[in-house]
Amino acid sequence: MSEITNQSLTSLAQNIKDKKLSSEEITKAFIERSEKSKELNTYISEDFSNAIDKAKKFDQNPNLNLKLPGIPIAVKDLFCTQNVRTTAGSKILENFIPTYESTVTQNIWDEGAILLGKLNCDEFAMGSSNETSFYGNVQNPIDKGLVPGGSSGGSAAALSGKLTPITIGTDTGGSIRQPASFTGTVGLKPTYGSCSRYGIVAFASSLDQAGPMAQNVKDCALLQEVISTYDKKDSTSIDFKRNEFSKELTKDIKGKKIGIPKEYRVDGMPKEIEELWQKGIQYVKDCGAEIIDISLPNTSYALPTYYIVAPAEASSNLARYDGVKYGFRAKGENLIDMYEKTRSEGFGAEVQRRIMIGTYVLSSGYYDAYYLKAQKVRKLIKNDFDEAYKKVDAILTPSTPSSAFKIGEKKDDPVSMYLNDIFTVPVNLAGLPAISIPAGHDASGYPLGLQIIGKAFKEQEILNIAYAMEDKINFKNNITDWWIK
Amino acid sequence: MSIDLKTIKHISKLSRISVDEQKAEKLAEDLSSIFEFIEKLNQLNTDKVEPLTSVAETSLKFRSDEVKSKNIREQIIKNSPEDNKDFFVVPKVVE
Numbered sequence: 001m002s003e004i005t006n007q008s009l010t011s012l013a014q015n016i017k018d019k020k021l022s023s024e025e026i027t028k029a030f031i032e033r034s035e036k037s038k039e040l041n042t043y044i045s046e047d048f049s050n051a052i053d054k055a056k057k058f059d060q061n062p063n064l065n066l067k068l069p070g071i072p073i074a075v076k077d078l079f080c081t082q083n084v085r086t087t088a089g090s091k092i093l094e095n096f097i098p099t100y101e102s103t104v105t106q107n108i109w110d111e112g113a114i115l116l117g118k119l120n121c122d123e124f125a126m127g128s129s130n131e132t133s134f135y136g137n138v139q140n141p142i143d144k145g146l147v148p149g150g151s152s153g154g155s156a157a158a159l160s161g162k163l164t165p166i167t168i169g170t171d172t173g174g175s176i177r178q179p180a181s182f183t184g185t186v187g188l189k190p191t192y193g194s195c196s197r198y199g200i201v202a203f204a205s206s207l208d209q210a211g212p213m214a215q216n217v218k219d220c221a222l223l224q225e226v227i228s229t230y231d232k233k234d235s236t237s238i239d240f241k242r243n244e245f246s247k248e249l250t251k252d253i254k255g256k257k258i259g260i261p262k263e264y265r266v267d268g269m270p271k272e273i274e275e276l277w278q279k280g281i282q283y284v285k286d287c288g289a290e291i292i293d294i295s296l297p298n299t300s301y302a303l304p305t306y307y308i309v310a311p312a313e314a315s316s317n318l319a320r321y322d323g324v325k326y327g328f329r330a331k332g333e334n335l336i337d338m339y340e341k342t343r344s345e346g347f348g349a350e351v352q353r354r355i356m357i358g359t360y361v362l363s364s365g366y367y368d369a370y371y372l373k374a375q376k377v378r379k380l381i382k383n384d385f386d387e388a389y390k391k392v393d394a395i396l397t398p399s400t401p402s403s404a405f406k407i408g409e410k411k412d413d414p415v416s417m418y419l420n421d422i423f424t425v426p427v428n429l430a431g432l433p434a435i436s437i438p439a440g441h442d443a444s445g446y447p448l449g450l451q452i453i454g455k456a457f458k459e460q461e462i463l464n465i466a467y468a469m470e471d472k473i474n475f476k477n478n479i480t481d482w483w484i485k
Numbered sequence: 486m487s488i489d490l491k492t493i494k495h496i497s498k499l500s501r502i503s504v505d506e507q508k509a510e511k512l513a514e515d516l517s518s519i520f521e522f523i524e525k526l527n528q529l530n531t532d533k534v535e536p537l538t539s540v541a542e543t544s545l546k547f548r549s550d551e552v553k554s555k556n557i558r559e560q561i562i563k564n565s566p567e568d569n570k571d572f573f574v575v576p577k578v579v580e
Contacts, residue, residue, distance in 0.1 A: 099560040193541045206539065235545050304523045315500065322501070324573050329566035335576050340503035352502055353515055359500045360492075360516075373526055375536035380529070382537055414515055415522050431540025456540075 004029035005162040009071065009219040012165055016062070016069045023062070023070025027055035027114060030072050034116070034163045039483040040139045042158040044077045045085045046117040054114045066112030067226055074164040076155045077118035078125055079105045079210070080199040084115065088201040089123040089133040089151075092327045092346030102199025103231045104168060104210045111226050116164060120154030123348045124318065125175055125203045127151050128420040129410065132350040137407050140183060141479050142446055146404045149179030149420075152213065156183040159213050160477060166214045166223050170200060172207045173306055174400075174424025177436035180213055181399035181449030184438040184477035186220045186466070187213045189424075191456045192431035193238030196231035204313035205236075207306075207428040217437065217467045221245035224459060243460045251468040254288035258465070259392035263299035264423060266401060273398045273448065276440045280396055280450045283472040284465065292392050296384040301377050302426040303418060308361050308374035309429070314351075315358025321346065353414065382430040389455050394462055397423050399436040399449035423451060433459045437466045438475040445478050488516040 004026055007015070015021040031048045051072055058070040080086050080098035087093045101109075109115070122132040130138040130153025138153045140146040141161035148157040152169025156179030159167050169176040171189035180187030188211045195210040202208065212223035225245045231237040260281060265274070281291055323329035323342030330345045332338030347355070361370035388395065401422055410417045427434045432453055439450040450469070454462035493513050497504045504512060567574040 096564055097560075099557045099564075100554070193543075232548065235548075236539070236541055238541055238543060298529070301526055301529060304525045307519060307523055308526075319501075323566060324575055325561075326564035327566065332576060335578050336501070337503075338576050339501045340497075343501055344503040347502070352500075353512065353519075355500050355502065356493075356496045356512065357516060357519060360488075360496050363496070363499060370523070372536055373531060375538060376531035376534040377526055377529060379534050379537035380531070382540065415518055418519075418522075429540075 005033050007165070008215050009166045009222060012071060013069055017064045023055040023058040023114065024052065026070065027051050027072040030116060030164060036484050037161055037163055040141060040157050040161055041136050042119055042138055042154045042161065042163060043074065043117045044087055044089070044120050044135045044154070047084055047115050048117065051114050051116050058112065058114065063112060067222060068108060068111040068113035070112055070114065071165060072114045072116045073108060074116040074119050074158050074167055075105060076121050076152050076167070076169050078121055078170050078201045079168065080201070081105055081115060081118065084118065086118065086201070087135070088125070089121045089135060090347065090351070091134040092321050094134070094328060096326050098199070100199060103196035103229070103233060104200070104227045107227050107229055108168070119158050119167065122151035122153065123351050124201065124314070125151040125170055125172055126314070126350050126354055128174070128178060128417055129405070130154065131407065131411050132348055134348060139483065140404050141483070142183060142404060144482055145407055146446070147182065147407050149182035149404060151175040152179050155213055156180055156185055156187070159183065159215065160185050160479065166212065166219055168210055168223070168227065169213050170208055170210050171428065172203050172310060173428050174421040176211045176213060177399050177424050177434060177449070177451060178420060180436045181438070181447065182404035184447030184475065185213055185215060186217055186435065186437050187211065188220050188224055188435045188459070188463070189427065189433060190224065190228060190459055191433045193236055194228045194433070194457070194459065196229065196234040196237050198231055198233040202317040204310040205317060206313060207310060217463060217470050218246060218249060220435070221249050221463045240457055245460055245463055248460055249467050250464050251287070251471060253284070253465050253468045256289040256394065256465065257292050257392040258284050258289050259292050259294035259388055259395040261294050261296045261299065261388070261395060261397060263296050264397045266422060269401050270442070272442045273401060276448050276450065277398050280439055280469065283469045284396060286472055287468040289465070294388045294392060294395070296388060296426070298377065298380045298384050299426055302381055302429055303422055305374045305377045305381065305429060306425045307357065307418060308370050309378060311354040311358035312362050312371050313358070315355045315362065318351070318355055350414070378429050381426055385430045385432060393455070394465055395453040397451045397453065399423060399451040403442045403444070403446035403448055427453055432456055433462060435462050435466050437470055437473070438477070439473050440475070447477065488513050488520060
């Protein structure tokens with residue numbers, strides 16, 4: 001079976017088109033491996049028997065013109081899937097069965113893919129280690145006891161553990177790119193407005209974006225092509241001409257100007273991250289690109305800005321969980337008491353923390369000092385990128401300030417956990433696209449990623465740079481299947 | 486900036502999240518360290534900066550308010566923790 005689960009999306013799709021493999025064979029192979037991989041705790045809900053039925057049905061009358069013909073896929077449990085439980089990693093949605101399908105997942109099914117199940121994530125996508133999930137930690141396939149990153153931790157672990165050939169995550173402050181970096185996989189956060197937010201459990205609406213995660217850049221490009229569509233159901237979806245990313249993919253990046261921002265050289269960054277960055281610079285030079293030093297002067301203000309804007313939006317978005325229309329309800333003496341107990345028992349500690357931060361910064365007397373201030377600094381951060389993009393086509397940085405850490409290591413210190421997203425958060429604040437690609441290993445053999453940030457709507461450009469670099473890097477993940485007995 | 490217990494209780498009320506003494510103390514500690522981190526923004530002078538409200542440089546589109554879903558009343562009610570088949574049920578509000 002491993003000869004099936006080890007294949008990339010591109011190769012599986014080709015094998016289906018050539019009739020060398022059936023959808024049923026592929027689906028069963030991933031299910032069998034998933035069954036043996038319970039210890040990773042990647043799934044919140046499995047939909048295996050339906051998946052086999054759908055695969056059989058696909059094989060009876062296969063449409064081989066589709067982009068994901070009969071390909072089984074597990075997705076982050078933040079996407080609403082019609083008639084399949086969607087929890088957002090929270091107790092408060094433990095029994096929630098959506099009556100509708102998110103646009104992004106609908107796009108995937110429309111291209112022939114089959115749902116395997118729903119993957120673990122930090123509660124309401126608030127976290128950088130998957131430790132805030134009500135459904136427990138996820139193990140990183142790289143090593144036992146290691147976090148897979150977050151919030152799309154289950155997605156990253158299922159992908160690198162070969163339980164799904166590709167997957168999707170969401171990225172509000174780094175939730176696709178950081179776990180991709182921690183698991184040696186590729187993750188793209190598209191431009192704000194590129195993928196519909198319809199049917200995605202909302203966290204911070206001005207920052208949230210869905211995006212593809214894959215084993216390689218080509219698969220990532222193909223999945224982005226499928227999920228990025230203009231959608232009238234999302235009023236912030238943007239109508240622009242989308243590329244056929246996988247077809248237009250090229251390794252020719254000669255003459256491209258790549259910016260290196262000096263402010264990303266942060267205090268206390270491990271030497272191996274600096275060395276990895278230097279290697280990355282050499283790789284793009286070897287591809288014929290030109291390196292240009294740039295400055296993004298307000299970088300150090302990005303995280304404090306994010307920790308006002310994101311909780312403020314979250315406190316408003318999560319007001320809907322009141323124990324009335326859906327989800328968990330606690331008993332209360334009266335209506336208000338019921339609300340307060342429901343939210344106190346239904347939300348985990350990190351979610352409560354963020355709702356309270358958000359409520360505070362939006363409350364009377366503090367709005368100007370915090371929320372308005374943060375929106376102004378957000379403008380300055382966006383201006384920094386606009387200025388830099390007058391001189392360069394893309395920007396190269398490390399994806400994270402460290403490799404994956406141990407489960408429990410940062411759980412009790414929220415600020416140190418937040419620092420994980422120092423290189424990814426500015427991108428969300430400015431609404432730009434960015435991709436993380438695996439680029440090397442640290443001394444423990446854990447993967448490290450590099451991030452390429454693009455201009456708005458220039459996903460093709462950063463995919464091309466990643467594609468060219470991937471060839472030079474020739475990264476191999478050291479996964480021993482330690483969890484399979 | 487340090488956040489005291491009184492403030493925590495005020496925010497908990499606004500957030501409709503009940504907190505007991507122990508939880509309030511832990512929250513005061515966590516929020517104080519987070520706000521200390523956030524205070525860094527005060528180093529920047531932003532007097533002449535326009536706030537950014539949306540990164541998408543397009544204006545929101547209008548659409549007509551039409552019902553698109555059909556006959557999903559039962560499914561919707563089914564997700565409710567307590568219902569009487571036709572309505573959502575809440576604890577008594579009017580005596």
